[in-house]
Amino acid sequence: MTQWKQGLYALTDAQLMPDDATLIDRCEAALSAGIALLQYRDKSGDEGRRERQARALKALCDHYETPLIINDDAALAWRLGVGVHLGRSDGSIARARKALGPDAIIGATCQDSLEFAEQAAREGASYLAFGRFYPSLTKPDAPPAELSILARAARFDLPRVAIGGIDADNIEATVGAGADLIALVHGIFSHEDPGAVVRRLNRAFDR
Numbered sequence: 001m002t003q004w005k006q007g008l009y010a011l012t013d014a015q016l017m018p019d020d021a022t023l024i025d026r027c028e029a030a031l032s033a034g035i036a037l038l039q040y041r042d043k044s045g046d047e048g049r050r051e052r053q054a055r056a057l058k059a060l061c062d063h064y065e066t067p068l069i070i071n072d073d074a075a076l077a078w079r080l081g082v083g084v085h086l087g088r089s090d091g092s093i094a095r096a097r098k099a100l101g102p103d104a105i106i107g108a109t110c111q112d113s114l115e116f117a118e119q120a121a122r123e124g125a126s127y128l129a130f131g132r133f134y135p136s137l138t139k140p141d142a143p144p145a146e147l148s149i150l151a152r153a154a155r156f157d158l159p160r161v162a163i164g165g166i167d168a169d170n171i172e173a174t175v176g177a178g179a180d181l182i183a184l185v186h187g188i189f190s191h192e193d194p195g196a197v198v199r200r201l202n203r204a205f206d207r
């Protein structure tokens with residue numbers, strides 16, 4: 001399996017990739033260029049579409065030996081045998097850990113809170129996600145966070161994910177502040193050639 005604890009973390013978006021073909025093409029371009037994790041994030045509420053697209057992405061991720069993470073839905077993650085990302089109102093990390101087992105990647109939204117991070121770490125999270133750090137087109141109302149929280153979260157000894165409005169202009173500052181993984185929606189998938197943008201963004205981890 002690809003080393004998933006450092007690098008780019010690409011999140012899908014149903015507005016940017018409305019049909020299956022665009023979703024698969026853009027994800028394949030990002031995977032082949034080199035991402036650490038792929039998250040399937042679909043808020044459509046269409047269960048059939050979510051099951052079908054998640055299964056297609058699982059096959060693609062298996063081919064590129066890159067872990068797939070399902071947003072919000074531990075039951076779908078369990079059916080596919082993949083990881084899950086849970087926000088504050090998406091269900092308990094401890095229950096997901098029990099259901100998915102010790103090896104599953106389980107991510108937790110911590111926004112701007114070390115208290116949330118502490119609880120998620122105690123319950124068995126595999127990584128801690130902070131942000132949004134910059135204005136986000138995908139989730140403009142997500143609570144803002146200061147970059148300084150990344151250094152303060154080093155004490156949990158878990159990979160720290162930074163999210164929210166990250167692009168080629170601010171990625172180096174974000175990695176420099178202590179992010180191990182950089183999560184992006186628009187910064188990757190608003191581009192017609194996600195492969196080229198992934199190669200460029202990956203340079204931030206060379207230093």
Ligand SMILES: Cc1ncc(COP(=O)(O)OP(=O)(O)O)c(N)n1
Nearest residue numbers: 071085086087088109129161163183
């Ligand atoms: C890597 C990562 N970090 C944060 C989030 C946000 O999760 P959440 O707060 O549950 O918001 P939604 O994404 O569900 O709108 C995430 N999905 N991934």
Ligand SMILES: Cc1ncsc1CCOP(=O)(O)O
Nearest residue numbers: 136138142164165184185186
């Ligand atoms: C899901 C999520 N949680 C906080 S900001 C955000 C959206 C990230 O998308 P973008 O990279 O387009 O700002």
Ligand SMILES: [Mg+2]
Nearest residue numbers: 072086087090
């Ligand atoms: Mg959520």
